[in-house]
Amino acid sequence: MGLCKNISVALACLMGLALVHTSYAQNSQQDYLNAHNTNQAQFGVRSMTWNNTIASYAQNYANKWIGDCNLRHSNGSSGENFAKGSG
Ligand SMILES: *[C@@H]1O[C@H](CO)[C@@H](O)[C@H](O)[C@H]1NC(C)=O
Numbered sequence: 001m002g003l004c005k006n007i008s009v010a011l012a013c014l015m016g017l018a019l020v021h022t023s024y025a026q027n028s029q030q031d032y033l034n035a036h037n038t039n040q041a042q043f044g045v046r047s048m049t050w051n052n053t054i055a056s057y058a059q060n061y062a063n064k065w066i067g068d069c070n071l072r073h074s075n076g077s078s079g080e081n082f083a084k085g086s087g
């Protein structure tokens, strides 16, 4: 019983660490930028940096249309590239 409990706790800890590691890798702004900038560099295009003002504008705009998921350009001061997938 004691061994079983210890193994359960160890498994729970390992699963927790795996989830933390995975969610960090998928959610880091820098991870997205690094992947994007690697591609940019292949074509001699300069790297991008994260801009909190633009990120906040984009999040607010996305939240506005969260109900229908239709892609509409905001016609704001920055352009947008949209992508949509299903499967
Ligand atoms: C972030 O974007 C805004 C809006 O385009 C711009 O005014 C500002 O200078 C940018 N900030 C940085 C650090 O580039």
Ligand SMILES: *[C@@H]1O[C@H](CO)[C@@H](O)[C@H](O)[C@H]1NC(C)=O
Binding pocket: 072, 073, 074, 075
């Ligand atoms: C942006 O402009 C296009 C073309 O005029 C229009 O169809 C679209 O509805 C506009 N977007 C918004 C959010 O008003």
